[in-house]
Amino acid sequence: MAQCEANFDGLVGPTHNYAGLSYGNVASQHNALEHSNPKQAAKQGLQKMKTLSELGLVQGVLAPQERPDMVTLRRLGFSGSDAQVLEKAYRDSPALLAACCSASSMWTANAATVSPSADTQDGRVHFTPANLTNKFHRSIEHEVTGRILGQVFADEQYFCHHAALPANDYFGDEGAANHTRLCANYDQAGVELFVYGRSAFDASLPAPQRYPARQTLEASRAVARLHGLNEDTAIFIAQNPKVIDQGVFHNDVISVGNQNVMFYHQEAFWDTPAVLHDIRQKMPDTPLFFIEVPSADVPLMDAIASYLFNTQIVTLKPGHMALIAPTECANIASVKAYLDKLPGLNTPIKEVHFIDVKQSMRNGGGPACLRLRVALNEAELAATNPACLMNEALFARLNHWVDQHYRDRLSLNDLRDPSLLQQSRTALDELTQILQLGSVYPFQQ
Numbered sequence: 001m002a003q004c005e006a007n008f009d010g011l012v013g014p015t016h017n018y019a020g021l022s023y024g025n026v027a028s029q030h031n032a033l034e035h036s037n038p039k040q041a042a043k044q045g046l047q048k049m050k051t052l053s054e055l056g057l058v059q060g061v062l063a064p065q066e067r068p069d070m071v072t073l074r075r076l077g078f079s080g081s082d083a084q085v086l087e088k089a090y091r092d093s094p095a096l097l098a099a100c101c102s103a104s105s106m107w108t109a110n111a112a113t114v115s116p117s118a119d120t121q122d123g124r125v126h127f128t129p130a131n132l133t134n135k136f137h138r139s140i141e142h143e144v145t146g147r148i149l150g151q152v153f154a155d156e157q158y159f160c161h162h163a164a165l166p167a168n169d170y171f172g173d174e175g176a177a178n179h180t181r182l183c184a185n186y187d188q189a190g191v192e193l194f195v196y197g198r199s200a201f202d203a204s205l206p207a208p209q210r211y212p213a214r215q216t217l218e219a220s221r222a223v224a225r226l227h228g229l230n231e232d233t234a235i236f237i238a239q240n241p242k243v244i245d246q247g248v249f250h251n252d253v254i255s256v257g258n259q260n261v262m263f264y265h266q267e268a269f270w271d272t273p274a275v276l277h278d279i280r281q282k283m284p285d286t287p288l289f290f291i292e293v294p295s296a297d298v299p300l301m302d303a304i305a306s307y308l309f310n311t312q313i314v315t316l317k318p319g320h321m322a323l324i325a326p327t328e329c330a331n332i333a334s335v336k337a338y339l340d341k342l343p344g345l346n347t348p349i350k351e352v353h354f355i356d357v358k359q360s361m362r363n364g365g366g367p368a369c370l371r372l373r374v375a376l377n378e379a380e381l382a383a384t385n386p387a388c389l390m391n392e393a394l395f396a397r398l399n400h401w402v403d404q405h406y407r408d409r410l411s412l413n414d415l416r417d418p419s420l421l422q423q424s425r426t427a428l429d430e431l432t433q434i435l436q437l438g439s440v441y442p443f444q445q
């Protein structure tokens with residue numbers, strides 16, 4: 001295999017819960033305070049990874065974060081033993097404790113932006129962890145994320161790791177959820193699409209009124225600079241602010257691309273004709289398929305509720321792609337009707353597969369949120385930490401690990417339980433050995 005696009009999925013952490021932390025993410029708000037099932041969530045994620053690896057794709061695993069985040073709780077002034085810190089935080093501010101317990105790092109589309117070596121000036125794969133400044137519970141992820149990515153892609157000959165952008169709203173960065181790449185083949189130079197929700201400095205550019213735009217143009221431009229992309233390789237696209245105000249908090253909730261295919265909703269972008277023109281100009285030799293789903297076929301609200309565009313488009317063989325959709329897409333009539341006809345539309349998408357990631361969906365995380373794409377050539381894949389690549393043995397081992405350490409029911413009240421902290425640390429300590437990550441967590445340092 002000379003080239004591939006690997007998907008690195010986030011393993012759901014032992015504290016997976018529904019805390020309603022994400023204003024602007026309708027599912028997160030809607031399911032706030034429901035009981036969660038971390039064991040089932042982790043198993044659904046593992047099953048998804050197994051399904052993709054059985055389709056012949058390279059599938060990787062990214063470890064979750066240490067939660068509760070005791071370092072942050074102490075930084076915010078809670079002191080004493082771990083048990084006292086948890087109890088005081090719970091009494092003072094249950095919402096703050098919940099934020100420090102979120103398993104939100106499972107959505108690795110937000111872990112980082114990745115530019116493959118074919119696009120970058122120095123010929124290395126570049127990674128910038130996303131600062132995720134817009135949501136407090138997510139803004140505390142990037143440091144450990146950077147450490148984990150550094151352990152998975154360690155060889156400096158092939159991989160270059162940057163620090164997250166300055167942690168300020170001006171440079172709000174949500175990583176690959178607002179970035180996609182079109183190319184003829186994964187190891188050939190492509191075009192990287194950076195989709196932003198607003199500009200920090202230019203008030204004349206479109207911006208939503210109701211819900212926050214998490215990604216700024218300035219952040220996107222900074223990442224493109226850091227990665228050594230040039231004007232032929234990067235395009236900056238304004239998201240349609242109206243869709244953000246309806247609950248499209250990341251671009252990957254309304255559009256997705258793979259190789260020469262872009263699949264998007266009619267209302268996704270501020271100026272769609274300009275976007276398509278720009279892409280065509282930059283890729284004159286590639287036959288492109290722009291699959292625009294009209295509102296008349298799938299109303300915006302159905303697209304958001306089903307996560308039709310949070311699907312993964314994966315290449316199974318040259319010119320033959322599959323769409324990996326959440327089962328919710330089969331339950332909404334307009335979306336099901338569209339997906340029934342999609343394979344017959346004469347595009348490279350020839351198959352649709354449904355997968356069950358309901359535990360994640362209830363927090364607004366579909367199949368595409370759960371994965372970070374890393375296009376790799378043969379040498380780069382060979383340099384990737386092999387212990388993090390999914391196969392039957394790792395699948396069995398991780399399932400067993402989940403059975404041993406995860407609870408099957410968690411409420412917000414349980415988050416202050418010191419034994420949950422202990423269970424979580426024991427689990428993660430073992431996981432770093434399974435995935436050969438070294439000591440990436442604060443409790444290990």
Ligand SMILES: N=C(N)NCCC[C@H](NC(=O)CCC(=O)O)C(=O)O
Binds near residue numbers: 249369
């Ligand atoms: N679209 C992509 N790529 N990712 C989805 C991220 C969902 C995540 N939800 C949450 O963080 C909810 C947590 C809670 O409410 O408990 C978020 O809003 O950042």
